[in-house]
Amino acid sequence: MVKKFSRPKALKGVNTHYCAGCGHGILHRLIAQVIDELGIQEKTIAVAPVGCAVVAYDYWDFDACEAAHGRALAVATGIKRCRPESIVFTYQGDGDLASIGTAETLHTANRGENLTCIFVNNACYGMTGGQMAPTTLLGQKTTTTPWGRNPQYGEGWPLKLSEMLSILKGVSFLVRTSVSNPQKIKETQNYIKKAFINQMENKGFSLVEVLSPCPTVWQKSAIEAVKWIEQEMVKEFPLGVIKG
Amino acid sequence: MAEAAVLAGCQFYAGYPITPQNELTAYMAQRMHEENRVFIQAESEIAAINMVFGASAAGFRAMTSSSSPGISLKQEGMSYLAGAQLPAVIINVMRGGPGLGNIASSQSDYFQATRGGGHGDYFTPVLAPWNVDEAAKLVKLSFDLADYYRNPVMILADAIIGQMMESVTLSSMQKAQSVNKNWALTGAKNRLPNIVKSFFLKEGLLEAHNEHLRKKWQAIRKNEQKFSSYKINDARYVIVAYGSQARIAHEAVEILRESSIKAGLFRPISLWPYPEKGLRDIGKKVKKFLVVEQSLGQMVEDVRLALSDKEIYFLGKTGGGIPTSEEIVKFIKKNN
Numbered sequence: 001m002v003k004k005f006s007r008p009k010a011l012k013g014v015n016t017h018y019c020a021g022c023g024h025g026i027l028h029r030l031i032a033q034v035i036d037e038l039g040i041q042e043k044t045i046a047v048a049p050v051g052c053a054v055v056a057y058d059y060w061d062f063d064a065c066e067a068a069h070g071r072a073l074a075v076a077t078g079i080k081r082c083r084p085e086s087i088v089f090t091y092q093g094d095g096d097l098a099s100i101g102t103a104e105t106l107h108t109a110n111r112g113e114n115l116t117c118i119f120v121n122n123a124c125y126g127m128t129g130g131q132m133a134p135t136t137l138l139g140q141k142t143t144t145t146p147w148g149r150n151p152q153y154g155e156g157w158p159l160k161l162s163e164m165l166s167i168l169k170g171v172s173f174l175v176r177t178s179v180s181n182p183q184k185i186k187e188t189q190n191y192i193k194k195a196f197i198n199q200m201e202n203k204g205f206s207l208v209e210v211l212s213p214c215p216t217v218w219q220k221s222a223i224e225a226v227k228w229i230e231q232e233m234v235k236e237f238p239l240g241v242i243k244g
Numbered sequence: 245m246a247e248a249a250v251l252a253g254c255q256f257y258a259g260y261p262i263t264p265q266n267e268l269t270a271y272m273a274q275r276m277h278e279e280n281r282v283f284i285q286a287e288s289e290i291a292a293i294n295m296v297f298g299a300s301a302a303g304f305r306a307m308t309s310s311s312s313p314g315i316s317l318k319q320e321g322m323s324y325l326a327g328a329q330l331p332a333v334i335i336n337v338m339r340g341g342p343g344l345g346n347i348a349s350s351q352s353d354y355f356q357a358t359r360g361g362g363h364g365d366y367f368t369p370v371l372a373p374w375n376v377d378e379a380a381k382l383v384k385l386s387f388d389l390a391d392y393y394r395n396p397v398m399i400l401a402d403a404i405i406g407q408m409m410e411s412v413t414l415s416s417m418q419k420a421q422s423v424n425k426n427w428a429l430t431g432a433k434n435r436l437p438n439i440v441k442s443f444f445l446k447e448g449l450l451e452a453h454n455e456h457l458r459k460k461w462q463a464i465r466k467n468e469q470k471f472s473s474y475k476i477n478d479a480r481y482v483i484v485a486y487g488s489q490a491r492i493a494h495e496a497v498e499i500l501r502e503s504s505i506k507a508g509l510f511r512p513i514s515l516w517p518y519p520e521k522g523l524r525d526i527g528k529k530v531k532k533f534l535v536v537e538q539s540l541g542q543m544v545e546d547v548r549l550a551l552s553d554k555e556i557y558f559l560g561k562t563g564g565g566i567p568t569s570e571e572i573v574k575f576i577k578k579n580n
Contacts, residue, residue: 042433066441071294078298107287
C-alpha cells in the first residue's frame, strides 16, 4: 500500500494549540511541506511573529527566532544579510505586519531584501481577543469597533498593504490567496513555494498574503468562517497575483 | 570607537542618523564595505536594533549606535536582546534631554543605562570612557563581555567624548576572541533546531529563566566592576565623576592640590556594575565625597548607596551646562 498523505518532515508531531477552524495550522503545514519539497529544512530560519502564531517554532522542525511585535522583517534582515546562504522567512499577522510593523515591512520590501514573508490576514487581532486590525472590514464588529468599523468615526478603511508594496522596485513577487477551500489551499502551497524559490534564486522580496479564518473572534463556525472569506473578505481583498 | 569595532570583529552594523554620533555611522558605512561586512542604514532606531537582534541571533558580532532620544527607542530591542540572551554592543553618545533636548554634551541617561532601561527585569553592563583611546579599548572589551555573558553591553559616552579628536593606539588591541555559539541560528543541520526567544508562557518557565538571568547578573556584578583612581592614597576629599566630566574633575584635583587641599579622583569605568567595592575601600579612609555630573544628579544615588555613612555632596549641571574645574574647586573650598 502506498502512503499518499503524511506529516511533512519539517513539521513536528505535536498537538495544536490553535482554535478549531483556525487557518494557522493549515499554513504551518503548507510551509513545512514546501520546505520538504525544496529540501531546505537544514538551512531554513523562521522568524515568528507576536500574536497567536508566536509559538510557531513549537510546530516547525528547523531553526527559528522570535521578534518583537512588528519587527520580524528587521530581524530577518539581520539574519539574512549575515547568512545569505540561509533561507529566511517571516510569518506575520495583519496587526504585526500592517500596523505596528508597517515601517519595517515597507522598508524591508523597498530595500529588496532577499526574504520571504508569509502575511496572514484574518482581519482582526486574534490573540488579544479580537480588536480592530488595519485589515478589518467596514462594518465588521470587533471589541474596539463595537458598532462596526466606520471611517466616519475616524477608524479608517481596510489597509491594502500588498497593493501598497506593489509600487516598490525591490518587490519581486506579491500575491493574495486564501485557505478557504481545498483548491485555494493547493494554490496557496504553490505560491508559498514560488516565494521560497524566488529567495533561492536571489530575486528579492516576496510576500504571500493569505486570507485566513478566525472563527473564534469572528464568532462563526468553521464553515461559516471560510464562507465569510469567500463571500465578504475577497470583495475588499481580491485574490490573485499582484506583482511578479 | 568605529575602528575599534571593526578590529573587534564586528560583522554587522545598523544605524540611524542622529547627532552627535553621525561620524560613527558614516565611518562604518565606509569601513564595513571595505571589509566586506554588513552595514545597513536602517529606517528607524527600532529597525536598527532589531536588525542587530537578527544578526546576533545568527551568531555574528553586531553593533548599533545612537544618541539619547534614539536610545529610548532602542530600549525595546535591548530588552528583547537581554531576554533572549543575545550579545550585542550599543553605543550611546549622550546629548541633552528630556525630549528632543539639544545636541550638547550631557550625562542624563545614567538611570536609563544602568537600570535596564526597557521593560522587564534585566541589566546591561555599561562602560564609560573618558578619552578616545579608552573608548576604543572599551568597545573591544564590550564585544568580548557581550559574547561571554550573552548579554547586550552599552558604551555610555557623552557628546564631548563623541566629538573629540585625540590620538589612539589600536595596534595593541588583541584579536577578537572566538566564542563557540552553539545556540546560534545557522540552519538545523545534524542537530536539533535552535530557537532564539525570550517568551516563556508555561507556568514556572519564565521564573526559572529569570533566575538563570539573575545568576548571570550576579556574576557580572562580582567580576566586572571597573574604575580608576588618581591621587587617592593621601586624599581627604574625593571627587567622583565619569566620562568627560572626570577629565574636568582631574584638572580640579590638580588645582586643589596646588592650594594644599588633598583632593583625589575616583572614576567609575563600569557604571553597571557600579564599582562599589572600590569606592567602599576608599571610604574607609575618606569622609568627604563630591559627585560631579552633567545631570541633575543620577550617579550620585549609586555613590550614596555605596557610602551611606559619608558626607556626600553633589554638583551638577545639565542642558548643555558643564561643571567647570573652577566651579568644582570653589565648591570644595566652600565645603572643605
